[in-house]
Amino acid sequence: MKFIEEVVVEEFLPTFRSMLAEALRERGLTQHEVAEALGISQSAVSKYAHGDVARRDEVLEDERVAELVEHVADGLATGDMTRVQALVEAEVLVRRLEEGDLLARLHEEAMPELADYDGYARIHDPESGLRTSEQVRSSLRQALRRLTNASGFAGLIPNVGSNLVECLPEAGSVDDVAGVPGRIVDVKGRATVPGDPEFGVSEHVANVLLSARKGGADVRAALNVRYDKQIVADLEAAGYDAIEFDPDAPTDPIREAVASRDPDDRSATFVCYQTGGFGIEPITYVLGPDADSVVTAVKTLLGR
Template structure:
C-alpha cells in the first residue's frame, strides 16, 4: 500500500470502532436505537447494524485499556446525562492523541504504510523535525546497504554461524536505541543472504556496542558490519591499506575496554577483530561512516578473496 495519512486511520478505524463500542454499550443499558443514533450523530440504520454485529471493530484499538476506560466514561456520562457533547469530544480527542503517541494508531499506520516500519515515528505528535529526517536517512541507508549484501555472490561464505548484522547509528548516539540494524540478524542459507526484516532502531546488541565504542572516540564512525574472522580477509584489508586491530573476545565490559583501547590509540581502525574464545565465534567488524560505505568495503574484501 502507498501513502496513508494518519487522519485516515482515525476516520476509518478509530471512529467506527468507537461508535460501534459506544452503541453496543448504550444498547446494553436499555437505550433505544433511535436514542443511540441521536446521541452519537449517526443514522438509526447504522445503530441497527452495530446491534446485529456488523459494526467495525479493530481489536488493536479495543485491546488497549485506555480505549475501554474511555468508552466506560462516555457511556456512564451519557447514561447519567452528566456529560455534554463538548466534554465527550474532549475525551475522544485526548484518546486519539494518546493513541498517536506510539500507540495503536501508530501500529495500524505502520502496518498499512510499510515505509514507516522501524522508524519509531511520532510525526503526529512531534512533526517533521530534523530528528525525524535523520532517522529516515539512517534507516534508508541501512536498507540500501542490505540490498547490496543480498546481491553479493561472495559475502555468504563469510557470514558467521550465528549470523551477521549491519548497523548504523543516528548522529550523536548515546545508546543501543540510537542504532538501526536488522532484527533477528542476517543469515547465509546455501550461500544466499537471507534478511528477516527491515531495519529498526534498538534491535542490535553486539554491532551497537562496537559502533558506540568507536563513535565516542571518532564521531565519524556511525556504522559497522560483522563477519567471520578469516585471515584471508584480514590480509586483503592490509593490502588495501586498512589498519587491523585485534581485541579480546571476552564480553565482560567489552564496550568500555574497546573505548579505552581506541582512546589509547587516538584512532579507530576500520577493521577490528577477535579470534574467538570458548563458546564465542571469531568475529571481524568492518567500521565506517555509513552502512553503505561499510558494505562497499566488505564487498571489496570478500570479492578479492574469492576471485580465482
C-alpha cells in the same frame, strides 16, 4: 502516502464551508452573497444548500468548529469581519486541530502507519528525530540490498550470524541503533535478511559500534563478518587499518583498542577483530561513517 493538507482539503474544508454557507444563508444572505463571502461559485453554494456535499460527522459535532462558524458568520453577515480576518480565524483553528487533535486523528485514520510514530506531531516536529530515524533505516535498506546481492557474501557470515547496523547521530544506547531483526544468516549459500531494519534489535553489533564511538571513532555503522588472517590482510591491503582487541579483557576492549589508534593514521572506515577466546567465536568488525561505506569495504573481499 497522505499529507495532512489533503485531510484538511478533503475531510475538513467541505464540511466547514457547508456549515458556514448554511449559517450565512440563515442570516439572510443570498447565494450570490454567500459565494462572494466564501470565495466560491454559486453552484458550490447550491450544492452545500441541497446537501450534495458529503460532510464529516467528526467536524460537524466539534464544538470549536461550530463556535467558529457562528462567529465568522456573524462577522461576515454584519460586515464587522473581513474575508481576510475570517480566513485567519479559520487557519488558527486548523493549526490547533492538526496538533494531536481532530485533524491529527483523521490523518492517522487515513494513514494508520502514523500510529507507530506518535502520529502527526512527530512528523511536523523538527526536534522529534523521526526524519533522521527514517533516513537511517533507508540507508540500511539500500546497503543491505548491495550486500545481499553481492555474490559470495554468505561465505563471510560467521556462525553467530551477521548484522549490519547504523545509529543516530547522537546515539547513546542500543535503542538508538538500527539493525536487522534476527541477524543476517546463510541459507543454502544465500545471505538472508529476515526483516526490515528496526531500532533496538541488535544488542551485540550495536554495542560494538557504541564502544567504538566511545573510544573516539567518528563512525555510525558496523558489520560483523567471520575472522581469518587473510580477511584482515585483504582489508588492510585495501587501505583499511585494522586493530586487534582481546575479547576477554575485563573492561571495554573495543573502546580501549579504538582509543589507542594513532590519530595520524586513521581511515574513516576501519577494522576491529579478535581471534577468539574461551567459548568466543573469532570475529571481524568493519566500522565506518555509514552503512554504505561499511558494505563497500566488505565487498572488496568478494573479488579476491
